[in-house]
Amino acid sequence: MTAPRDFGVLEENVRRFRDDRDWRKFHTPKDLAASVAIEAAELLEHFQWRTDDETRADLADPAKKAAVAREMADVLILLLSASDVMGVDLYETTLRKIEENALKYPVEKARGRADKYDRL
Ligand SMILES: [Mg+2]
Structure with a gap:
């Protein structure tokens, strides 16, 4: 069994990454919501025009699976950024x-x- 993971660590790391770069001033609710959708589209792009069998094969390839995982992480990072700015x-x-x-x-x-x- 794995140890529980700390959601607060993710929130803090995302906040620190943003603040170290002085990017908070760019993080409006509208642009963050749009960015969530854009990153979700980047995730979806990995599956565009692929059959279920092709997708299964893609995800069996470690490099392709890692690329999908990075897009999933982008979505989560933007959601965490949005929730921070919106006080959610x-x-x-x-x-x-x-x-x-x-x-x-x-x-x-x-x-x-x-x-x-x-x-x-
Ligand atoms: Mg991305």
């Missing part, structure tokens, strides 16, 4: 959202189904 407790909000999702998608109704909650 992303850790607590995510925990609450998982609880909300559990209510919307009760195991007995949602297990093994890909339907939206209003169609369960």
